[in-house]
Amino acid sequence: MSEALRSIIIILSVIGGVMTIAAGLIWVERRLLALWQDRYGPNRVGAFGLLQVLADMIKVLTKEDWIPPFADKSVFFLTPAIIAITTLLTFAVIPFTSTILVADLNIGVLFFLAMSSLGVYSVTLAGWASASKYSLLGGLRAAAQMISYEVFMGLSLMGAVMLAGSFDLRVIVEAQRGLWYVVPQFAGFVIFFIAGVAETHRLPFDLPEAESELVAGYHSEYSGMKFGMFFVGEYIGITLISALITVLFFGGWLGPVLPPVVWFLIKTFFFIGFFILLRAALPRPRYDQLMALGWKVLLPVSLLNLAVTGGIMLAGR
Amino acid sequence: MLSVLKAIWAVLLHMFRPRVTVQYPEERPHIPPRWRGRIILSRDPDGEERCVACYLCAVACPVDCIALQATEDGHGRRYPEFFRINFSRCIFCGFCEEACPTYAIQLTTDFEMGEYVRQNLVYEKEHLLISGTGKYPGYNFYRVAGLSVKGKDKGQAENEEPPVDLKSLLPGRMESEQ
Ligand code: SF4
Ligand code: SF4
Numbered sequence: 001m002s003e004a005l006r007s008i009i010i011i012l013s014v015i016g017g018v019m020t021i022a023a024g025l026i027w028v029e030r031r032l033l034a035l036w037q038d039r040y041g042p043n044r045v046g047a048f049g050l051l052q053v054l055a056d057m058i059k060v061l062t063k064e065d066w067i068p069p070f071a072d073k074s075v076f077f078l079t080p081a082i083i084a085i086t087t088l089l090t091f092a093v094i095p096f097t098s099t100i101l102v103a104d105l106n107i108g109v110l111f112f113l114a115m116s117s118l119g120v121y122s123v124t125l126a127g128w129a130s131a132s133k134y135s136l137l138g139g140l141r142a143a144a145q146m147i148s149y150e151v152f153m154g155l156s157l158m159g160a161v162m163l164a165g166s167f168d169l170r171v172i173v174e175a176q177r178g179l180w181y182v183v184p185q186f187a188g189f190v191i192f193f194i195a196g197v198a199e200t201h202r203l204p205f206d207l208p209e210a211e212s213e214l215v216a217g218y219h220s221e222y223s224g225m226k227f228g229m230f231f232v233g234e235y236i237g238i239t240l241i242s243a244l245i246t247v248l249f250f251g252g253w254l255g256p257v258l259p260p261v262v263w264f265l266i267k268t269f270f271f272i273g274f275f276i277l278l279r280a281a282l283p284r285p286r287y288d289q290l291m292a293l294g295w296k297v298l299l300p301v302s303l304l305n306l307a308v309t310g311g312i313m314l315a316g317r
Numbered sequence: 318m319l320s321v322l323k324a325i326w327a328v329l330l331h332m333f334r335p336r337v338t339v340q341y342p343e344e345r346p347h348i349p350p351r352w353r354g355r356i357i358l359s360r361d362p363d364g365e366e367r368c369v370a371c372y373l374c375a376v377a378c379p380v381d382c383i384a385l386q387a388t389e390d391g392h393g394r395r396y397p398e399f400f401r402i403n404f405s406r407c408i409f410c411g412f413c414e415e416a417c418p419t420y421a422i423q424l425t426t427d428f429e430m431g432e433y434v435r436q437n438l439v440y441e442k443e444h445l446l447i448s449g450t451g452k453y454p455g456y457n458f459y460r461v462a463g464l465s466v467k468g469k470d471k472g473q474a475e476n477e478e479p480p481v482d483l484k485s486l487l488p489g490r491m492e493s494e495q
Contacts, residue, residue: 036331040338281328282321 065224083233138217173252
């Protein structure tokens with residue numbers, strides 16, 4: 001099999017797999033939330049309600065796709081695509097196993113950070129282009145929240161990067177053969193996880209959406225498949241952050257007996273489940289609380305983590 | 318911070334709790350007997366329409382969804398020529414039942430009234446009128462209790478019936494009467 005064909009197959013299966021997972025998460029999330037709220041969730045359409053995914057898809061595709069007359073049309077049109085594309089692109093550098101990966105980029109971590117910075121534009125511009133006050137407020141919050149949490153999201157990863165001595169995600173996984181980085185980098189893991197929740201603006205950090213205050217925040221004016229794209233982008237985001245936690249702190253595909261890709265999926269789905277559990281369990285903080293937590297707690301802790309890691313590494317030389 | 322972790326743990330444990338959902342079409346929910354559902358018009362024990370077309374229900378209805386037209390039969394007894402309830406507007410408040418002086422209009426425990434065509438939610442008299450007496454088996458509006466005079470209480474003379482208990486609608490009475 002030629003190298004090019006192999007790459008194409010991997011690319012297609014990664015896109016297909018990620019999109020399937022993102023769509024399936026609609027059902028998974030609703031069932032899991034129901035599980036933790038003493039309900040059943042969608043269990044009528046098909047076996048276990050699995051065809052709910054299909055029903056939701058048909059619904060969102062056939063809804064009227066309305067662009068408000070006061071909106072900034074071209075920007076309004078583009079923004080839903082940005083979030084979906086940037087999150088999907090990041091999957092190019094995720095090593096599912098040592099051989100299944102699209103691009104073995106030696107700056108994979110940086111690529112992820114760059115793409116997630118680009119993703120901020122989607123939400124912020126969506127709020128701006130909608131030209132409605134709720135959307136704008138949502139967009140403003142998104143800009144502040146995501147940019148400030150990005151700062152120490154990057155910093156929290158650096159511990160793992162320092163230990164592995166590389167920005168290459170595959171090398172980082174290989175370096176965890178002896179010990180998963182969650183042990184030496186526990187603070188880094190916690191901070192990355194919190195920042196990841198904020199970055200995907202999931203509950204409890206869904207302040208850009210905040211349906212109890214802002215209607216639906218930045219996507220109030222969106223309908224039909226444009227809204228669907230935000231939705232899909234959010235689910236891809238969850239999958240992405242879970243996959244990255246797996247890769248950076250939980251030894252990626254490493255594990256006994258089972259094939260590597262299965263280990264990767266098990267770990268990733270564990271964190272996806274945890275994302276949903278957070279949504280079920282925690283209320284949304286106030287906006288200033290969110291900012292205070294970010295700048296006054298998480299940033300100093302991640303800097304400290306970085307300094308201590310560096311110090312120990314220097315001492316161990 | 319600890320409280321956050323505790324909250325997550327508590328929610329996680331809900332996984333093992335029994336479900337509260339009633340799986341409706343297969344599993345029937347408990348419907349209390351005083352449920353305010355589909356409205357009916359009842360007949361008295363002699364099989365005559367109880368409704369005397371007094372319009373009180375239509376007046377009491379907060380959403381104006383009752384329409385009727387009074388007319389008289391050969392004996393001068395009033396009855397509704399038509400009686401129409403628009404269930405797409407009815408809020409099942411039960412005011413009509415409370416307003417009715419003859420126990421004619423009653424709310425029942427039936428709530429499965431879904432229709433594909435909205436017009437089908439407009440019920441005419443033929444849909445509303447039932448053959449029985451509904452919740453009040455013995456009651457007949459036209460029975461006369463009479464007046465109490467010296468040596469005779471209400472309803473004790475010939476052709477008189479004992480007076481109706483006006484408080485029979487109050488909670489806790491129905492069981493004791495049956
Ligand atoms: S239940 Fe209330 S809303 Fe319905 S017909 Fe009677 S009075 Fe009107
Ligand atoms: S149903 Fe009762 S309140 Fe309504 S018109 Fe008939 S007698 Fe009067």
